Amino acid sequence: MRYDENNIFAKILRGEIPCKKIYEDEFILSFHDINPQKKIHALVIPKGKYIDLDDFTNKASKDEIVGLLKGISNVAEKLGVSINKGKGYRTLANINEHGGQEVPHLHFHIFGGEKVGRMVE
Template sequence: MSDAETVFERIINGEIPAQVVYQDERTFAFRDVNPQAEVHVLVVPRVRYRNLAELAEADGGLLADVVKACRRVAEIEGIAESGYRVVFNTDGDAGQTVFHVHAHVLGGEPLGSFGRS
């Protein structure tokens, strides 16, 4: 992995402004600048791992914390009861463009089908 900071690390460090939704000692959640649903929040671990597979292999406890933070975001955003989607894109073919693992929390409206029709 490159030593260069990702945009997410710069957001976590306060170098790039973001609308923070939730944060704790291990995770950081902020609104996506290009939302794909009424609610679209990104949840990232404060420690960088390239993708979901790398995080799962290295630190299952941190992965669990990311998922718990997704649930907390859904509660904060008022979508926990109506339903929400959590998406991890892993590598280029899946659409991952920032190589710092992140979960997309989507909701606030009916989301429809997923993937190819």
């Protein structure tokens, strides 16, 4: 599968589609999900052109990998759901067809602000 330059997250990264930004640095952009599934539902996307987690781990630099993981923690802190500020959160990345991935750009969901519930129904 090739990276689709016109996926919605690529357009958000280029500023063609607005988002409600939470946090941004050289490696990631985070914003509120437009269709929240929980009280707090944010997305964290790498700025690089990566389709999914497998693509990312095979092609990303060490700095990008660390930047993404630290970025997820920074966003959780800003949202007040981190261990230091809240009661915890869930991160989720859907990978490819059977994993339920809808947008072909790696992204992590952060859910929190309430009990998230069972992992898989």
